[in-house]
Amino acid sequence: MAERVKRRIGETWPAALFGVLILAIWQAVSAAGLVPGYMLPGPLRIGAAFAADFPLLMRHLSRTLSEAAAGLALALVFSFVLAVLMDANRFLRNALNPLLLLTQTVPVIALAPLLILWMGYGAAPKITLIFITCFFPLTVGILGAFSHTDEDALRLLKSMGAKRRQIYRYIKIPEALPAFFSGLRISASYSIIGAVISEWLGGEAGLGVYMIRVRKSYSFDRMFAAIFLVAFLSLALIGLVAFIEKICMPWKRTISEGDRS
Numbered sequence: 164m165a166e167r168v169k170r171r172i173g174e175t176w177p178a179a180l181f182g183v184l185i186l187a188i189w190q191a192v193s194a195a196g197l198v199p200g201y202m203l204p205g206p207l208r209i210g211a212a213f214a215a216d217f218p219l220l221m222r223h224l225s226r227t228l229s230e231a232a233a234g235l236a237l238a239l240v241f242s243f244v245l246a247v248l249m250d251a252n253r254f255l256r257n258a259l260n261p262l263l264l265l266t267q268t269v270p271v272i273a274l275a276p277l278l279i280l281w282m283g284y285g286a287a288p289k290i291t292l293i294f295i296t297c298f299f300p301l302t303v304g305i306l307g308a309f310s311h312t313d314e315d316a317l318r319l320l321k322s323m324g325a326k327r328r329q330i331y332r333y334i335k336i337p338e339a340l341p342a343f344f345s346g347l348r349i350s351a352s353y354s355i356i357g358a359v360i361s362e363w364l365g366g367e368a369g370l371g372v373y374m375i376r377v378r379k380s381y382s383f384d385r386m387f388a389a390i391f392l393v394a395f396l397s398l399a400l401i402g403l404v405a406f407i408e409k410i411c412m413p414w415k416r417t418i419s420e421g422d423r424s
Contacts, residue, residue, distance in 0.1 A: 232354075295357075308335075
């Protein structure tokens with residue numbers, strides 16, 4: 164345990180040191196007046212703004228998180244079901260692949276006004292936008308993993324009379340877990356970004372609404388506070404996915420530790 168903690172500290176301290184150095188340079192530039200404070204407030208001023216608006220930020224954060232969680236959950240369910248159907252049916256895969264690619268060629272910011280026009284200013288267009296943003300990387304990751312399943316293992320199970328659901332349960336789904344969690348890490352950060360973008364265009368609460376309001380009042384220290392909160396939230400979600408991945412794939416952790424030793 165102590166060896167693992169020591170190794171983790173050794174891996175993270177260079178990034179932490181670099182981050183502290185960047186913040187120190189930033190604060191020095193701001194304090195020296197090289198950049199006007201209204202254009203680039205220093206980290207201390209941003210921290211003070213964050214502390215002053217903390218209760219308000221948490222209220223907006225709860226709305227953004229609920230929208231992101233709903234959109235991501237829907238994307239998880241539908242992407243898994245669609246990936247299984249496309250993997251099992253070649254015609255369906257060839258028919259839907261271009262449509263999946265098409266969803267990624269349209270800018271998200273261009274879809275948001277249309278969704279608000281069709282669905283109003285409630286939670287529905289925001290959740291739909293998050294769903295569209297997260298759906299593609301999850302579906303493509305799972306489908307790609309299914310298509311690269313070990314052929315020898317598949318032939319072995321088929322020779323033993325395994326049914327399709329057993330093939331997915333014992334071979335395809337376990338082998339697809341690494342690709343699934345890779346896509347989930349990307350989608351988790353996308354869900355927050357998608358929620359904020361959708362809130363920019365309308366709504367009553369959320370971090371995107373908060374950003375619009377403080378921008379109109381030229382409170383850029385509070386704007387930076389919200390930006391840092393969004394970045395921290397995305398990193399926290401990525402860390403949560405990594406933690407869940409370790410629980411669901413304990414063999415991966417054992418293999419990596421064996422390689423290091």
